[in-house]
Amino acid sequence: MASDKARIIVFGAHPDDCEYVAAGTGAKWAAKGHAVKFVACTNGDVGHFAMAGGPLARRRTDELAKCGRILGLTSVSLDNHDGELMPTLENRKTVVRLIRDWKADVVISHRPNDYHPDHRYTGVLVQDAAYMVTVPFFCADTPHLAANPIFLYCDDKFQKPNPFAADVAVAIDDVIEKKLDCFDALESQFYEGGCNATADTVPGDPAGKAARRKKVREELRAAFASKADKFRKQLEKRYGKKAAKIEYAEGFEICEYGRQPGAEELEKLFPL
Amino acid sequence: MTRTTGVLALWLAVVGASCASPGDVSPMKAPMPAPAQLPQDGKLRIIAFGAHPDDTELREGGAAAKWAAQGHHVKFVSCTNGDIGHWNMAGGPLAKRRAAEVKETGKILGIAQEVLDIHDGELMVTMENRRTICRLIREWKADVVISHRPNDYHPDHRYVGVLVMDAAYMVTVPFFTPDTPYLTKNPVFLFSEDNFQRPNPFTADIVVAIDDVIEKKLAAVEALHSQFFEGGANGHAGLVPDSKDETAWAARKKTVRENFSKRFAATATKYRAALETYYGKDEAAKVGFAEAFEICEYGRRPNAEEIRKLFPFYK
Numbered sequence: 001m002a003s004d005k006a007r008i009i010v011f012g013a014h015p016d017d018c019e020y021v022a023a024g025t026g027a028k029w030a031a032k033g034h035a036v037k038f039v040a041c042t043n044g045d046v047g048h049f050a051m052a053g054g055p056l057a058r059r060r061t062d063e064l065a066k067c068g069r070i071l072g073l074t075s076v077s078l079d080n081h082d083g084e085l086m087p088t089l090e091n092r093k094t095v096v097r098l099i100r101d102w103k104a105d106v107v108i109s110h111r112p113n114d115y116h117p118d119h120r121y122t123g124v125l126v127q128d129a130a131y132m133v134t135v136p137f138f139c140a141d142t143p144h145l146a147a148n149p150i151f152l153y154c155d156d157k158f159q160k161p162n163p164f165a166a167d168v169a170v171a172i173d174d175v176i177e178k179k180l181d182c183f184d185a186l187e188s189q190f191y192e193g194g195c196n197a198t199a200d201t202v203p204g205d206p207a208g209k210a211a212r213r214k215k216v217r218e219e220l221r222a223a224f225a226s227k228a229d230k231f232r233k234q235l236e237k238r239y240g241k242k243a244a245k246i247e248y249a250e251g252f253e254i255c256e257y258g259r260q261p262g263a264e265e266l267e268k269l270f271p272l
Numbered sequence: 273m274t275r276t277t278g279v280l281a282l283w284l285a286v287v288g289a290s291c292a293s294p295g296d297v298s299p300m301k302a303p304m305p306a307p308a309q310l311p312q313d314g315k316l317r318i319i320a321f322g323a324h325p326d327d328t329e330l331r332e333g334g335a336a337a338k339w340a341a342q343g344h345h346v347k348f349v350s351c352t353n354g355d356i357g358h359w360n361m362a363g364g365p366l367a368k369r370r371a372a373e374v375k376e377t378g379k380i381l382g383i384a385q386e387v388l389d390i391h392d393g394e395l396m397v398t399m400e401n402r403r404t405i406c407r408l409i410r411e412w413k414a415d416v417v418i419s420h421r422p423n424d425y426h427p428d429h430r431y432v433g434v435l436v437m438d439a440a441y442m443v444t445v446p447f448f449t450p451d452t453p454y455l456t457k458n459p460v461f462l463f464s465e466d467n468f469q470r471p472n473p474f475t476a477d478i479v480v481a482i483d484d485v486i487e488k489k490l491a492a493v494e495a496l497h498s499q500f501f502e503g504g505a506n507g508h509a510g511l512v513p514d515s516k517d518e519t520a521w522a523a524r525k526k527t528v529r530e531n532f533s534k535r536f537a538a539t540a541t542k543y544r545a546a547l548e549t550y551y552g553k554d555e556a557a558k559v560g561f562a563e564a565f566e567i568c569e570y571g572r573r574p575n576a577e578e579i580r581k582l583f584p585f586y587k
Binding site for chain 1: 304397398399402437438440441442444445446447448450471472569570
């Protein structure tokens with residue numbers, strides 16, 4: 001780390017994934033003046049039941065910009081078709097250049113055994129960029145990093161070949177409303193329900209619409225509350241007795257292919 | 273002139289109708305893709321993907337025969353044409369021969385068969401192949417999809433596993449491959465049995481006794497002549513008796529039958545505990561031959577009740 005400010009880059013598959021797994025921690029880092037960037041590796045252009053293609057990609061880009069403003073960070077997407085992200089060399093180079101351009105100390109992505117092919121290949125591409133970001137003559141057009149960043153995985157529920165094991169958990173109670181505001185802004189995905197919804201998902205009347213908005217917010221609130229229970233042990237390690245009262249959390253697992261931080265470094269790096 | 277104007281007017285009408293005006297971005301006004309119309313015959317629809325024209329027969333031929341006997345709809349897809357799967361023939365002629373062999377097994381088992389025209393040993397994880405698999409699952413309107421695990425021994429097996437995993441969930445996304453009506457329900461995805469241990473061994477979540485259809489399954493094995501009598505890619509001339517030597521052929525047939533009977537019996541032995549879950553201790557002890565399946569995490573996750581609906585073979 002060049003200064004006391006860390007530089008963090010998070011890769012998600014679709015324009016909402018980084019927010020789902022790391023919006024709280026991202027907002028806390030940003031509030032302390034650290035540099036945080038969220039990158040969706042696809043443009044999300046098949047992520048709706050009734051619209052697709054360029055117009056949906058543009059709409060979701062706007063949704064990300066709103067999230068960026070809410071969280072105080074940069075949230076962008078790459079112009080790859082949704083459902084078509086492949087672990088190509090071209091994509092590996094794109095990811096390497098993004099990590100280098102951001103001069104990242106910390107890189108976060110999905111695990112390569114998450115449920116959606118785009119999630120899995122985001123995980124593969126970011127893993128494949130680890131170490132290579134330090135090799136001077138790989139992507140020689142972009143200055144290499146002298147130190148391999150710390151790579152971490154964000155949380156998922158998949159068990160094979162091995163379950164997610166959080167090495168660090170962050171209480172996000174102080175920023176939970178900001179995180180929930182993001183999903184309000186990611187309207188195409190949550191309020192309208194994305195690709196698996198139907199025309200009946202959103203009611204036609206104003207009262208129904210308001211009720212739908214509230215229901216979505218409360219369901220997400222419950223989902224993020226369940227993470228505090230999932231990571232209670234890791235929270236206890238960091239917060240001691242206060243951990244019992246933590247309501248919302250995010251957890252991260254160290255990837256074996258990046259620099260391996262000691263317990264103290266990890267503790268210092270992640271916001272309390 | 274009049275004609276040009278007519279075409280232009282038509283073009284304007286079409287383009288005008290399909291473009292939302294600026295500011296009008298309501299998603300509800302965009303044309304909607306159609307979901308697949310599911311047949312209402314009350315029967316299950318199963319599609320199994322194997323790497324070569326013989327893989328599905330060995331791993332789920334028994335369950336397929338049992339489903340088919342109850343009137344359920346089963347389709348086997350070989351993702352390659354098997355055109356290097358022999359020690360002294362290859363290319364188009366072998367592909368044609370193996371397509372005929374699986375067609376014969378389809379008749380024996382009472383199921384549909386399809387062979388994709390992709391070279392043996394050359395199946396890759398491409399978008400084109402992902403779309404092909406996605407369309408096949410959608411067109412079959414599958415409730416259940418079966419494939420190899422992505423850590424099986426042969427690259428074609430592994431990539432079948434990856435391609436099918438990558439089609440899971442995507443089959444439900446309306447605008448992914450929008451030329452083929454999407455499924456509103458993610459099917460249950462299953463892996464067929466293998467012996468590989470890393471990164472994790474196969475788990476027998478579902479085990480099916482196939483004693484009642486073992487003769488059909490062995491008949492299917494026999495129909496796959498190029499592979500099992502002649503030994504496929506690793507065979508040799510010494511395996512194949514003189515065509516006129518009936519005694520030698522009978523002996524060869526006996527050997528093949530015994531070898532495969534042992535293989536299908538080994539599954540029953542290995543997963544006896546899982547058989548007990550489904551059949552009870554007494555019945556399970558009597559099972560001679562079995563097939564086993566693992567539930568993939570990326571499809572719909574059936575509970576015990578739904579498993580019994582999808583595998584209507586248990587009391």
